[in-house]
Amino acid sequence: MGSNGKEPIIRVRGLHVGFGAKTVLDGLDLDVPPGEVTGFVGGSGQGKSVLTRAILGLVPKQAGTIEVFGEDLDRMSLSEHRALERRWGVMFQGGALFSALTVKQNIQTPMREYLKLSQSVMDELAMLKIKLVGLPPDAADKVPSQLSGGMVKRAALARALALDPELLFLDEPTSGLDPIGAADFDELIATLRATLGLSVFMVTHDLDSLYSICDTIAALADGKVIAAGPLSTMLASDHPWLRAYFHGRRARAIVKQGRAAALASAQGIEGAR
């Protein structure tokens, strides 16, 4: 059960994933509640990306079940799986934009594949997504190599949102962004979550993101989820890695500022409107 009492949108049970003799995920259980932003933390090389890739079906698993939208991925036909893939959007860490296509064409790729829309509406919707993620309109006709790192992230988010998915996977969305850009991005995700009713599964290292937009946090260590719940659960945990992570020097500074900053930014947003 998720923290808001609804059926989890992703339910993972007893997941084993390994490469050769090395076991990465060892009987992992995870629930992702719907309509929330779930942050997923863990040390480098602990298998955060492997879990995401296993849920997405990019990495084969040795044992365990994965249910998304209440359906077991193993018991799905190919066509059901393709239908499912329309309901989620994925933003890869490096953006994974198609380098030969412009930003607009990148966003239209899933539309073209799955929908029968006229070109003019696809153009309009692509421009809408571009506006929605905060890119300037002239970015539409640029190819990814002409974009800055932050713009690539936004373009990748626009592509992930092309089909208005219900579930959004974000792999390190704020890595490589400056703090202002990262805060903007967090706010963008929060807005999208509120407007589109998205469930967001976010792999992140960014303590600011965890504090400001994540409703639930799950922590990964030794191939298992060692703690899951709201931030207070994380702060109260005794696990040494979690203590180091949430009570480290960088974390303490953010906690201290956390309340004041949240208040100020809330007022700032109200003032701007």
Place this chain on the structure above:
Amino acid sequence: MSNSISAAPNFSVERDGETVRIALRGAWTISASRALEKTAVAMSAAGKGARRVAIDFAGVIRLDTAGAWLIDKARAQMAASGAATEYQSLDADQRILLREAAYAPAERELRPKRNRLFEFLIRLGVWGAMIGGNVATGVSFLGELAAAALRVAFNPALSRPTSMVFHMENFALRAVPIIVTINFLVGCIVEQQGIFQLRRFGAATYAVDLIGVLTLRELGVLLTSIMIAGRSGSAITAELGSMKMREEIDALRVMGMAPMEVLVLPRILALVFSLPLLTFIADIAALGGGMTTAYLYDGLGFQAFLVRLQDAIGLNTILVGLIKSPFMALVVGMIACIEGFRVQGSAESLGRQVTVSVVNGIFMVIFVDGLFAIFFAGIHY
């Protein structure tokens, strides 16, 4: 699957004098695809001529950005034709969604008029400038290469023999089977045709002269160079290009290592040493092919073939081929490196430069061979 949300988008219209009430129903989401687009167009037509239009959201089961955008676009069109429009029974989420996805007409950019003749002339000019630029790049690259080679020659500590031997293994040793095979086959073919044509004059044994001179002077080195341009030239361009794409070359530079010394020189030197060796092997393979065919078609024994061959060729014949080969290597290597460094950020650009590298490499090999033919004829060698 949750099919409850897949109810098709539709609407009903109530007209009351100059006021029109449009009640929306169903799921206005992008998964309705074409139906969504058509319904939105129909909706904007329904409000035509009205003074007031009220759009009611009470029956909307689900709304996403695409739906909100199309509804707002229809509303904007009605508003543009002079109607006062308003939304009714919005819930909080729909209100935010409509605000975020508010319709904004795309600004059309003006394109300047084009004249076909001008376009053609511009293209011609660009093309000419590109060729000139290529020549200039080639010359300056050769200069840089020479400077790097001299630096290394005066300071042998800078040389990278391991790297060079590694590349020689790839360029030369691993290419031996394919070089031997194609040259053997070409030797067979040339000898066979030579026998057929010369037999009519009763001079079938002169086919040995033909194969000896043709192979050693031209075919051996040409075929080998073309093969290496396709095999190793493309590999060099792809390697350097992907290093360029991933900023590895910039990384080398900031660590104080000159890409010219670290990447280019070992590869080009490896090619320059490899190609004569491969050419020699190619010559022998082609002669072997000729010898086999001469025996099969003309009954000429191996010993007779070799005696005839000894009369037909001199040391200069084989040297002509071998002297050319390092120059071919230089041409192929330089073009491959230049094109590798020209790769921009995209995968498409990598593919394009590899193609250019191979095509230009083969072209220049044949061109340089032509220059050498004139040169050697001029000095009667």
